Amino acid sequence: MTDKLSRRTLFKNAGVVGAAALTPTLLARSHAEAMPAAEIAQASAPRARTAPAAARTAYIFFNAQEAAFIEAAVARLIPADERWGGALEAGVPNYIDKQLASAWGGGERLYRSGPWQAGTATQGYQLPFTPAELFRAALAAINKDLAAKRTPFARTSAEDQDVYLKSLETGTTDLGGVPASVFFAHLWQATIEGFFSDPVYGGNRDMISWRMVGFPGAYASYYDLVDRHGIAVTRAPTSLSQDAAGHVHVNPNIPPKVP
Amino acid sequence: MAEKLRPVDVVTIGVGMTGIILAKELAATGLKVVGLERGAMRDTVPDFQSPGEHDELRFAVRKALMMDTTRETFTFRNNGSQTALPLRRIQGFLPGTGVGGAMVHWNGQTFRYQVADFIYRTHIQERYGRNFIDPDLSIQDWGVTYQELEPHFDRFEYLCGTSGTAGNIDGKIQPGGNPFEAPRSRPYPTPAQKEPYFGALFRKAVDGLGYHAYPQPSSNLSQPYTNPEGLTMNACVFCGFCERFGCEHYAKSSPQTMLLPILLKNPNYEMRTNCQVLKVNLDSTGKKAVSVSYVDGAGNEFEQPAELILITAYSLNNVRLMLLSGIGKPYDPRTGEGVVGRNYAYQTSSGPLVFYDESVNVNPFMASGANGTMIDDFGGENFDHGALKFIGGAYIGALQTHGRPIEWHPTPPGTPTWGRGWKDAVARHYNHTVALNVHGTSTASRANHLDLDPTYKDAWGLPLMRITFDFPDNDIRMSAYLTEKAMEIGRAMGGTAVVGSPRTKPYNATVYQSTHNTGGAIMGSDPRTSAVNRYLQSWDVPNVFVVGASAYPQNSCYNPTGTVGALTYWALDAIKNRYLKSPGALVPA
Numbered sequence: 069m070t071d072k073l074s075r076r077t078l079f080k081n082a083g084v085v086g087a088a089a090l091t092p093t094l095l096a097r098s099h100a101e102a103m104p105a106a107e108i109a110q111a112s113a114p115r116a117r118t119a120p121a122a123a124r125t126a127y128i129f130f131n132a133q134e135a136a137f138i139e140a141a142v143a144r145l146i147p148a149d150e151r152w153g154g155a156l157e158a159g160v161p162n163y164i165d166k167q168l169a170s171a172w173g174g175g176e177r178l179y180r181s182g183p184w185q186a187g188t189a190t191q192g193y194q195l196p197f198t199p200a201e202l203f204r205a206a207l208a209a210i211n212k213d214l215a216a217k218r219t220p221f222a223r224t225s226a227e228d229q230d231v232y233l234k235s236l237e238t239g240t241t242d243l244g245g246v247p248a249s250v251f252f253a254h255l256w257q258a259t260i261e262g263f264f265s266d267p268v269y270g271g272n273r274d275m276i277s278w279r280m281v282g283f284p285g286a287y288a289s290y291y292d293l294v295d296r297h298g299i300a301v302t303r304a305p306t307s308l309s310q311d312a313a314g315h316v317h318v319n320p321n322i323p324p325k326v327p
Numbered sequence: 328m329a330e331k332l333r334p335v336d337v338v339t340i341g342v343g344m345t346g347i348i349l350a351k352e353l354a355a356t357g358l359k360v361v362g363l364e365r366g367a368m369r370d371t372v373p374d375f376q377s378p379g380e381h382d383e384l385r386f387a388v389r390k391a392l393m394m395d396t397t398r399e400t401f402t403f404r405n406n407g408s409q410t411a412l413p414l415r416r417i418q419g420f421l422p423g424t425g426v427g428g429a430m431v432h433w434n435g436q437t438f439r440y441q442v443a444d445f446i447y448r449t450h451i452q453e454r455y456g457r458n459f460i461d462p463d464l465s466i467q468d469w470g471v472t473y474q475e476l477e478p479h480f481d482r483f484e485y486l487c488g489t490s491g492t493a494g495n496i497d498g499k500i501q502p503g504g505n506p507f508e509a510p511r512s513r514p515y516p517t518p519a520q521k522e523p524y525f526g527a528l529f530r531k532a533v534d535g536l537g538y539h540a541y542p543q544p545s546s547n548l549s550q551p552y553t554n555p556e557g558l559t560m561n562a563c564v565f566c567g568f569c570e571r572f573g574c575e576h577y578a579k580s581s582p583q584t585m586l587l588p589i590l591l592k593n594p595n596y597e598m599r600t601n602c603q604v605l606k607v608n609l610d611s612t613g614k615k616a617v618s619v620s621y622v623d624g625a626g627n628e629f630e631q632p633a634e635l636i637l638i639t640a641y642s643l644n645n646v647r648l649m650l651l652s653g654i655g656k657p658y659d660p661r662t663g664e665g666v667v668g669r670n671y672a673y674q675t676s677s678g679p680l681v682f683y684d685e686s687v688n689v690n691p692f693m694a695s696g697a698n699g700t701m702i703d704d705f706g707g708e709n710f711d712h713g714a715l716k717f718i719g720g721a722y723i724g725a726l727q728t729h730g731r732p733i734e735w736h737p738t739p740p741g742t743p744t745w746g747r748g749w750k751d752a753v754a755r756h757y758n759h760t761v762a763l764n765v766h767g768t769s770t771a772s773r774a775n776h777l778d779l780d781p782t783y784k785d786a787w788g789l790p791l792m793r794i795t796f797d798f799p800d801n802d803i804r805m806s807a808y809l810t811e812k813a814m815e816i817g818r819a820m821g822g823t824a825v826v827g828s829p830r831t832k833p834y835n836a837t838v839y840q841s842t843h844n845t846g847g848a849i850m851g852s853d854p855r856t857s858a859v860n861r862y863l864q865s866w867d868v869p870n871v872f873v874v875g876a877s878a879y880p881q882n883s884c885y886n887p888t889g890t891v892g893a894l895t896y897w898a899l900d901a902i903k904n905r906y907l908k909s910p911g912a913l914v915p916a
Binding site: 127178180181187188193194264282286291294299 | 377378379381382383384388389390395396397399402403404405409410411412413414415416417418482521522523524528560564565566567577686687689690692693694697698730731732733744745746747750751753754757758782783784833834835836864875
């Protein structure tokens, strides 16, 4: 499996030994040229869609009703297509769940002193809710609203789901104290983060979004590629976890000597 | 009850670029120097190393290196008729915290301001007449000239090892450089960085239009370099994790890479981290500072007496500390009287996008923080404003610094905001789009200012600083004219579509534009219109110097760090060679 190709393997394939003696320039060259052509082809081939991953997610923040809505909603926000899985396949619900259970969900880096009052759009978020409180309050209101309908949200048609999400995006409905558009903006931002952030955070499974756009990930050096204008970069992306396994970023001159 | 500590000679409030430069030189003269830093110690090894460093979510989105807005933030409003509210998350600009300050997470864009920038009001009035300047603008001269600062620009660039192509050496125009640059006494210490594809596409277009392309001066070094302090830095490898990140490679100039190790070896220096300064204490006359009050990380309060107090925090916090300490008269926008908080300015930028077809692989992730290609044909006073109805200008360039996808996933107008259409457009355009940067001046106005908020407090119970800011009409007209110039360049770049719009009012503090907050403790030659004299010395309390972009009377179109560096060495020269020999006001008030 190409994705399991470690940095160590890359070096072996290139016949490079003694990485510690490499200059930064040589390191860069070895990154660019180390991967055999067959592996490049394999790496760049789109992977078949993996089965919906939601069932495997162990939720630690969302309750079952909340998780059902989030899974159905993100599957419409970034849907799967013939070539690339979407937010659900990328594990975005898992990402959001873990973020909301973390310090971030609890209001890390959020100034939380009153008094509280609505401001202008240029002044930004002014509600007392932490992200966790905001999702909890809005999802409770949404699920209460949806419970009145005959078909559960997750089983309504894609078209009907889109209409409902659009109503949140542009709506002023009060969702337990959270304006619908504010909740939608939080959900959409979290979905983008979960789709594009490093897989170590529980989303972007198989680096699906990075392969989709062609972002090489946590890759350290393009010294010898940056002036090869317009080249197609087809190497498989690298996540922080892979990098940890085959740590090749260490600069042999670090730390430099202090005179 | 605060514990009173043994007196020292010098205290720097803030251990970032300015505090470290000043402390290093003053400790070397034998003075006992203490550096107080609100954040933690961090260094290239082990703190900025991979794999952890290449984490877009943690550093770029969650802003791990920035000031902790749980404990302190700023309040903001567009104008005096509104109620300022706290910026509950920091989004529009990114002050750092911790040793090294914002110069740890900067992009390395290292410019000199122009000759005319330092004599701005005089120059505009002489060139266009007294009535050319909008009456709401409060632009003024700096009280120091480019010629006086040149040796200090030079020293700062050689400290950083800045990579670039000189355009003007002692008045002689150099091939490949910026022909509009102010004359420099010698070339950059290292040659320009390699030109990425987006820069080459831009260069080809501006060459055809008759403009003057040059490589952006960069303190992400093009080759290994040993600076005059004896510290060696490495070549930048274009990893694309620069602004908002520390550099793992010793390739970006920062206090940690270019000076701090020398300072820390000097036994005359003591750095105290996690220390929040509350106030500079004055004696009963109010004309002499006697000590600094601060609280350490465990909540213990101290009073540190010192002979000389250097306020060397981020520009906004320099101003806040003056206001909290009663140093200088606060500015009142209704009367125009007072000086502290006056002439807060920013940067007036816009960013057209050039969309290409899928055969053009831009590869934006191969980038340093400052490896663009740009023109200064419309920078500041490089073009005639006589027929135009504004002052100021902008540099225009293709200056992409990364391809990190949470932040960078451009889509053309008409793309759905989410769903299949959005996803298709992101996949289609991610690697086939070039962003241009129109980086414009910010002219000071009477209404834009800084003061203490009447309502909101920090975790230590002190008032937050209130920012009142909107773009002056002059700057909106400037942005309209120059964004169109950039669009013309974009159309010559061979793309399929060019999309952009000039900056409009109101200023939105929730959208990142730049961390170039300037003014509020401005320098000048008249104590009625400036808070510090031409040596950055407080007019009112001469044993206090306030060093940083807080001293800018208005903001130029260039990134401010190079000029902060020059001003720091300029102030150092005055402190070392004049003030220490005869402490007191260096300029009669």
